[in-house]
Amino acid sequence: xxxxxxDWIIMGVYSLFVLGIGVALKRYMxxxxxxxxxxxxxxxxxxxxxxxxxxxxxxxxxxxxxSGAKYGIATSxxxxxxxxxxxxxxxxxxxxxxxxxxxxxxxxxLRLRFDEKTRGLNAxxxxxxxxxxxxxxxxxxxxxxxxxxxxxxxxxxxxxxxSASFHFSVVISAIIVLAYVxxxxxxxxxxxxxxxxxxxxAGFLPLVLLGLKDVxxxxxxxxxxxxxxxxxxxxxxxxxxxxxxVEWFGLVMGLGFVLSFGYWCxxxxxxxxxxxxxxxxxxxxxxxxxxxxxxxxPFLVILPGLIAVALPAQRASVSSGVKSEVVAGSxxxxxxxxxNSSGLPVLDANGNPVFDYDLAIPNMLVHYFPTGILGLGLxxxxxxxxxGMAGNVTAFNTVWTYDIYQAYLHKDASDQHYLWMGRMxxxxxxxxxxxxxxxxxxxxxxxxxxxxxxxxxNAPLFATFLLGMFWKRTTGHAAFGGLLSGTAAxxxxxxxxxxxxxxxxxxxGWLGTVHVYPSEMAQNFWTAIWAxxxxxxxxxxxxxxxxxxxxxxxxxxxxxxxDRVSEGDVTWYKRPEVLGGVVLGLALLLNVIFW
Amino acid sequence: MGLDIRLPIGLLFSVIxxxxxxxxxxxxxxxYVRSLGFNVNMAWGGVLLVxxxxxxxxxxxxxxxxxxxxxxxxxxxxxxSGRR
Numbered sequence: 181x182x183x184x185x186x187d188w189i190i191m192g193v194y195s196l197f198v199l200g201i202g203v204a205l206k207r208y209m210x211x212x213x214x215x216x217x218x219x220x221x222x223x224x225x226x227x228x229x230x231x232x233x234x235x236x237x238x239x240x241x242x243x244x245x246x247s248g249a250k251y252g253i254a255t256s257x258x259x260x261x262x263x264x265x266x267x268x269x270x271x272x273x274x275x276x277x278x279x280x281x282x283x284x285x286x287x288x289x290l291r292l293r294f295d296e297k298t299r300g301l302n303a304x305x306x307x308x309x310x311x312x313x314x315x316x317x318x319x320x321x322x323x324x325x326x327x328x329x330x331x332x333x334x335x336x337x338x339x340x341x342x343s344a345s346f347h348f349s350v351v352i353s354a355i356i357v358l359a360y361v362x363x364x365x366x367x368x369x370x371x372x373x374x375x376x377x378x379x380x381x382a383g384f385l386p387l388v389l390l391g392l393k394d395v396x397x398x399x400x401x402x403x404x405x406x407x408x409x410x411x412x413x414x415x416x417x418x419x420x421x422x423x424x425x426v427e428w429f430g431l432v433m434g435l436g437f438v439l440s441f442g443y444w445c446x447x448x449x450x451x452x453x454x455x456x457x458x459x460x461x462x463x464x465x466x467x468x469x470x471x472x473x474x475x476x477x478p479f480l481v482i483l484p485g486l487i488a489v490a491l492p493a494q495r496a497s498v499s500s501g502v503k504s505e506v507v508a509g510s511x512x513x514x515x516x517x518x519x520n521s522s523g524l525p526v527l528d529a530n531g532n533p534v535f536d537y538d539l540a541i542p543n544m545l546v547h548y549f550p551t552g553i554l555g556l557g558l559x560x561x562x563x564x565x566x567x568g569m570a571g572n573v574t575a576f577n578t579v580w581t582y583d584i585y586q587a588y589l590h591k592d593a594s595d596q597h598y599l600w601m602g603r604m605x606x607x608x609x610x611x612x613x614x615x616x617x618x619x620x621x622x623x624x625x626x627x628x629x630x631x632x633x634x635x636x637x638n639a640p641l642f643a644t645f646l647l648g649m650f651w652k653r654t655t656g657h658a659a660f661g662g663l664l665s666g667t668a669a670x671x672x673x674x675x676x677x678x679x680x681x682x683x684x685x686x687x688x689g690w691l692g693t694v695h696v697y698p699s700e701m702a703q704n705f706w707t708a709i710w711a712x713x714x715x716x717x718x719x720x721x722x723x724x725x726x727x728x729x730x731x732x733x734x735x736x737x738x739x740x741x742x743d744r745v746s747e748g749d750v751t752w753y754k755r756p757e758v759l760g761g762v763v764l765g766l767a768l769l770l771n772v773i774f775w
Numbered sequence: 776m777g778l779d780i781r782l783p784i785g786l787l788f789s790v791i792x793x794x795x796x797x798x799x800x801x802x803x804x805x806x807y808v809r810s811l812g813f814n815v816n817m818a819w820g821g822v823l824l825v826x827x828x829x830x831x832x833x834x835x836x837x838x839x840x841x842x843x844x845x846x847x848x849x850x851x852x853x854x855x856s857g858r859r
């Protein structure tokens with residue numbers, strides 16, 4: 181990849197600062213609340229940037245660049261439909277319950293609102309999911325470093341085999357993340373996420389500007405690519421007339437409602453950032469502040485993918501294949517996927533080459549960045565991987581300590597004991613993540629399977645929260661039953677359907693095939709819709725036949741029994757309703773511009 | 776928390792900005808064929824340096840304000856206890 185001393189120095193400086201932040205914060209970690217909740221002392225703008233950065237792992241950066249290259253600007257639906265409305269909703273309506281109930285985690289809110297078993301189900305599934313997500317992030321980073329040949333020169337210098345690159349990447353990233361989380365807890369993770377946010381902007385903005393100059397701006401991209409790639413809503417009337425292979429209803433309901441609200445409104449990984457805010461008002465503003473940069477991120481991460489395919493076909497600098505000479509048949513900067521056993525391009529059912537879209541961003545970096553700024557671009561990528569890991573690890577250590585260890589294993593210990601346990605949970609969370617990263621190298625299907633199971637578990641969650649927060653009649657038995665039946669509905673739907681061109685197995689159809697979707701995305705969206713709907717209906721039905729809790733026990737947990745939050749002393753433009761209106765208006769405007 | 780995040784952000788970007796801009800001044804111009812002939816190291820390094828300095832100034836000003844407020848409240852506390 182041609183890195184020189186300046187690139188290594190920039191990466192080294194970043195690593196030193198990351199560790200330095202952890203060291204500087206260690207003296208403030210006196211109680212478990214300091215370690216797990218950041219002492220509820222962080223300003224809204226810091227929590228807001230951490231809120232989006234915790235989600236901005238490198239899978240997101242690499243994946244969105246890949247989708248931009250594959251599907252075009254329609255990928256922006258994951259932001260303008262699949263994030264902004266949910267972020268406005270959680271800020272305006274849900275944060276008063278998370279923050280105001282003084283729950284220390286999302287599972288703890290479920291215990292306060294429903295019962296112990298609902299909390300246990302959520303805590304255990306969430307803790308398992310975070311460890312595997314962190315491991316997948318680690319695995320993805322190590323694979324990328326291997327593909328980019330970042331460590332080849334140092335390894336050769338040390339006389340070590342190039343295959344050691346994977347091990348080095350995993351161990352070094354694990355040590356850095358472990359060090360700064362164990363020292364500074366959630367504050368350290370949040371501060372590093374903010375640092376990562378600015379690094380991603382600093383690393384990707386010049387890439388986009390250079391790429392746009394090269395292809396002749398947006399009009400140049402439109403001239404080079406088919407219309408479907410440069411319009412986000414055209415052809416959405418039918419699943420067969422747009423690149424995503426999903427119709428508008430499936431998109432809006434599946435992505436824009438179920439998946440998006442399920443993630444942004446209930447996932448403790450992101451909600452934890454808002455719960456660390458210095459006041460209720462700051463907590464409510466957190467997701468709304470986050471929504472502002474979130475809606476312009478497509479221009480930083482999706483646009484490079486479009487530029488990569490709008491360029492004339494050329495030999496890609498980076499390929500995952502073993503024989504570089506077969507990489508000539510590229511689509512712009514995107515090389516074809518290479519079968520490592522034969523060294524030949526992978527072909528689809530129609531005999532066309534399958535392109536390695538995940539290499540869109542890496543190839544753009546190597547194509548436009550000379551040494552120096554290349555180090556900055558690479559640092560931005562590495563920062564996003566490590567922040568993704570740290571976000572998961574901090575969410576894991578909190579849920580483990582408060583919702584599993586304190587709830588079921590050791591109830592009445594001292595605060596110092598729980599602080600110690602949080603640090604230990606950080607250590608074994610990282611060790612389990614490393615194990616998951618190595619499991620992914622050996623059993624890739626197992627990781628796919630686990631991700632699928634987590635998707636089943638997550639899909640119905642928002643129905644439980646929606647009913648729990650806004651309908652006082654909802655009962656604990658109903659919430660638990662609804663979650664289980666929603667998860668079962670997701671599994672059954674996936675087992676009875678297949679995306680076009682797939683064979684029965686991990687992709688679906690393992691119970692028989694009653695319907696074939698035009699794309700995997702359409703199948704995922706409809707699986708989520710089924711899971712949510714079944715959970716919603718079952719929760720309502722079971723609530724009617726089970727005994728509700730007394731109303732005075734639900735004050736502060738349910739909308740109709742809680743006083744509205746007064747924002748009287750807050751400047752008008754900082755009020756959540758005003759900010760919410762602004763972000764929704766801007767998101768609408770972007771949809772219209774790129775219609 | 777006592778550490779204002781703008782200070783480490785400002786310092787990091789100032790250091791990276793200086794490194795990039797300095798490298799841009801002394802590097803071989805031939806390497807900028809990739810960046811369309813544009814000395815992206817010098818230009819972007821300058822931008823990052825300015826951003827870093829602004830963040831350091833903002834972070835320092837906040838820290839100074841906080842210290843001033845602490846001293847004021849300590850003083851008020853002392854005079855209040857004196858009155859008691």
